[in-house]
Amino acid sequence: xxxxxxxxxxxxxxxxxxxxxxxxxxxxxxxxxxxxxxxxxxxxxxxxxxxxxxxxxxxxxxxxxxxxxxxxxxxxxxxxxxxxxxxxxxxxxxxxxxxxxxxxxxxxxxxxxxxxxxxxxxxxxxxxxxxxxxxxxxxxxxxxxxxxxxxxxxxxxxxxxxxxxxxxxxxxxxxxxxxxxxxxxxxxxxxxxxxxxxxxxxxxxxxxxxxxxxxxxxxxxxxxxxxxxxxxxxxxxxxxxxxxxxxxxxxxxxxxxxxxxxxxxxxxxxxxxxxxxxxxxxxxxxxxxxxxxxxxxxxxxxxxxxxxxxxxxxxxxxxxxxxxxxxxxxxxxxxxxxxxxxxxxx
Ligand SMILES: [Ca+2]
Ligand SMILES: [Ca+2]
Numbered sequence: 001x002x003x004x005x006x007x008x009x010x011x012x013x014x015x016x017x018x019x020x021x022x023x024x025x026x027x028x029x030x031x032x033x034x035x036x037x038x039x040x041x042x043x044x045x046x047x048x049x050x051x052x053x054x055x056x057x058x059x060x061x062x063x064x065x066x067x068x069x070x071x072x073x074x075x076x077x078x079x080x081x082x083x084x085x086x087x088x089x090x091x092x093x094x095x096x097x098x099x100x101x102x103x104x105x106x107x108x109x110x111x112x113x114x115x116x117x118x119x120x121x122x123x124x125x126x127x128x129x130x131x132x133x134x135x136x137x138x139x140x141x142x143x144x145x146x147x148x149x150x151x152x153x154x155x156x157x158x159x160x161x162x163x164x165x166x167x168x169x170x171x172x173x174x175x176x177x178x179x180x181x182x183x184x185x186x187x188x189x190x191x192x193x194x195x196x197x198x199x200x201x202x203x204x205x206x207x208x209x210x211x212x213x214x215x216x217x218x219x220x221x222x223x224x225x226x227x228x229x230x231x232x233x234x235x236x237x238x239x240x241x242x243x244x245x246x247x248x249x250x251x252x253x254x255x256x257x258x259x260x261x262x263x264x265x266x267x268x269x270x271x272x273x274x275x276x277x278x279x280x281x282x283x284x285x286x287x288x289x290x291x292x293x294x295x296x297x298x299x300x301x302x303x304x305x306x307x308x309x310x311x312x313x314x315x316x317x318x319x320x321x322x323x324x325x326x327x328x329x330x331x332x333x334x335x336x337x338x339x340x341x342x343x344x345x346x
Contacts, residue, residue: 039299061222062146152306164317178229199237247303285312
């Protein structure tokens with residue numbers, strides 16, 4: 001799949017940009033501090049490591065369709081998935097394959113080997129953020145759902161317009177953990193809370209059967225499940241979220257030292273696809289499950305090329321606006337319901 005994605009290089013062109021007069025979405029203050037990040041499952045590319053971060057603001061939710069629509073309405077922006085690539089952008093690709101589209105999940109008709117991801121992913125001509133499953137589909141009534149089919153370049157363009165930026169990978173994971181120390185889930189150490197897994201992932205036998213136990217087969221409205229300890233929604237599942245960092249399996253340094261506000265490695269390398277430069281994605285999606293994808297755990301990493309768009313990938317932004325005044329309470333004072341009386345950056 002990713003080889004196909006990597007070949008579909010599209011050029012993003014941001015139309016004349018007009019910044020909003022106010023943040024389009026509530027943000028919450030993430031207090032700075034030191035924490036141990038990395039996988040609790042000993043993922044080979046996510047060793048435990050220490051980071052120290054300055055405080056920052058973070059969107060309480062994934063960027064929604066309504067918010068992305070406001071960006072497009074203000075700027076005329078055209079996403080990578082909506083653009084037909086030129087031959088120069090994807091040398092060697094036959095002309096009849098140079099079409100605008102995106103990658104869409106569809107359950108396979110027959111039993112499959114879980115290594116055969118191409119059996120449930122299809123490049124669908126005409127699929128994009130407005131038409132998530134292709135021609136004939138729409139986002140009507142889905143304004144509060146996270147936007148999908150946005151590339152890293154699209155997400156970066158939105159963030160620039162909103163006078164925000166994408167989070168670093170360290171910021172994303174630090175925020176996802178909600179102040180908990182090395183817990184397996186963003187909500188604690190146990191998989192279930194009050195008898196249910198509190199996130200939108202895949203229920204049932206992936207990729208053929210989705211029992212919708214959590215209420216959603218695809219995306220869920222961005223505030224559908226409880227917020228974490230910092231008041232952030234959707235840090236586990238729903239849609240993957242782009243980070244600013246390049247992906248490298250040794251992106252956390254050589255170990256030992258405390259990484260202070262790390263910005264990620266200076267170059268990308270993915271041993272599974274050495275020719276492709278990739279950016280980090282975090283948090284998993286509605287397609288994650290314990291039998292296939294543990295991306296919904298806070299320490300698990302994913303990566304994709306900056307031009308790639310998929311039906312389960314979105315983003316959220318952060319801001320370096322000044323901290324709240326009066327000073328934010330410590331972690332124990334952060335609301336768990338996502339509500340805060342602190343003012344968001346203007
Ligand atoms: Ca679900
Ligand atoms: Ca998410």
